Amino acid sequence: MIAVMESTGARPDPDQARAALAGIHQAQRAVRDTPWPTWLYPANALLLGAMALTPLLEQHRTRAFLLVALVVVGVNLVAGYRMGTPWALPTSRLFLGAVTAAGACVLAALLLGDVTARSWPVPVLAIAAAGLYLAGAVAHRRSTGPAPRSSRRPR
Amino acid sequence: MKAQLDPVIHPTHRLRICAMLVAGTTLEMQVLKEHLQLSPSALSKQVAALLDAGYVKQERLGADSRRVWLSLTRQGTRAYRAHVAALQEIVAAAPPTALAHDDADDDAHEPAEQDVDARR
Numbered sequence: 001m002i003a004v005m006e007s008t009g010a011r012p013d014p015d016q017a018r019a020a021l022a023g024i025h026q027a028q029r030a031v032r033d034t035p036w037p038t039w040l041y042p043a044n045a046l047l048l049g050a051m052a053l054t055p056l057l058e059q060h061r062t063r064a065f066l067l068v069a070l071v072v073v074g075v076n077l078v079a080g081y082r083m084g085t086p087w088a089l090p091t092s093r094l095f096l097g098a099v100t101a102a103g104a105c106v107l108a109a110l111l112l113g114d115v116t117a118r119s120w121p122v123p124v125l126a127i128a129a130a131g132l133y134l135a136g137a138v139a140h141r142r143s144t145g146p147a148p149r150s151s152r153r154p155r
Numbered sequence: 156m157k158a159q160l161d162p163v164i165h166p167t168h169r170l171r172i173c174a175m176l177v178a179g180t181t182l183e184m185q186v187l188k189e190h191l192q193l194s195p196s197a198l199s200k201q202v203a204a205l206l207d208a209g210y211v212k213q214e215r216l217g218a219d220s221r222r223v224w225l226s227l228t229r230q231g232t233r234a235y236r237a238h239v240a241a242l243q244e245i246v247a248a249a250p251p252t253a254l255a256h257d258d259a260d261d262d263a264h265e266p267a268e269q270d271v272d273a274r275r
Contacts, residue, residue, distance in 0.1 A: 011160065014249030017242040020170060024239065027171040028178035030190045081217070084183030 033092075034085045035144040040076070041137035045130040047072045052106045052126035055113020065110070092143040098136020105129035156233070158240035163208040165238070168193065168201045173235040176211065176227045184223040210234055 012020065047068055054065040080086030090096065109125035112118075141147075164170050172187055179186070188198050202225065205211040210231030214224045227235065 012242070012245060014246050017245035018249075020167070020242050021239070021246065023167060023171055024174040027174045027190060031175045031179045031182065031186065034186070084186040084222075085179045087180035088178060088182075 033144045038147045045133045049126040049130035052109035094139035095136040102129040102132040159237040160241045161234045161238045181226045
């Protein structure tokens with residue numbers, strides 16, 4: 001059917017157009033749901049926790065925060081390039097929601113570190129950020145299937 | 156944006172390559188090969204058509220020159236979006252009864268499509 005479309009260049013009928021759109025959807029999901037290496041989840045969770053803990057530092061808070069943020073970006077970019085999909089956004093809404101919530105915890109820790117003298121909310125928020133990310137990681141892994149044996153694809 | 160079918164993007168595999176590049180922005184050729192289940196030569200042929208049309212650009216990034224990276228050009232993105240819009244218009248213009256009938260036919264046609272694609 002599609003071979004006929006290609007050879008004649010004819011306008012596709014609704015059935016063919018619908019099949020083409022379904023194929024697009026399927027192809028895009030396959031790219032966005034490329035399995036991540038397992039080590040990336042705990043690494044990101046630890047780094048998010050570390051970002052949330054930076055307000056506890058007595059000096060160079062901003063510098064430490066930016067440094068950890070840079071490491072987060074770097075680690076994820078390197079992992080993405082090794083997977084062959086550096087910029088693909090996962091489809092799992094649970095995962096994206098959990099990442100957003102974890103990010104909100106990090107921001108809340110930064111704000112609380114500035115406005116309150118109490119230090120206990122900061123580690124609590126750091127644990128919450130890491131925990132939320134890991135919970136999202138479970139949802140992400142379920143949506144993508146098992147991780148590749150090696151994050152570097154065979155040639 | 157004007158909805159317009161594009162003869163370069165029209166073939167199934169090329170449409171899927173463009174769709175994957177839209178979803179991933181920059182993808183390694185190996186990723187396309189795995190998802191499309193095409194032989195290296197068949198994939199190269201499809202990608203070459205998109206490169207010739209100026210819809211896709213090809214780069215070798217970093218130290219490993221064996222890894223080929225693809226991304227859509229601005230022209231390619233425009234053509235892809237116009238093509239998808241045209242497909243959506245065709246589906247939207249179809250009477251609902253015809254769509255219901257087509258649903259039933261889809262499963263029966265799918266294996267034949269795959270066979271044709273695999274032989275290409």
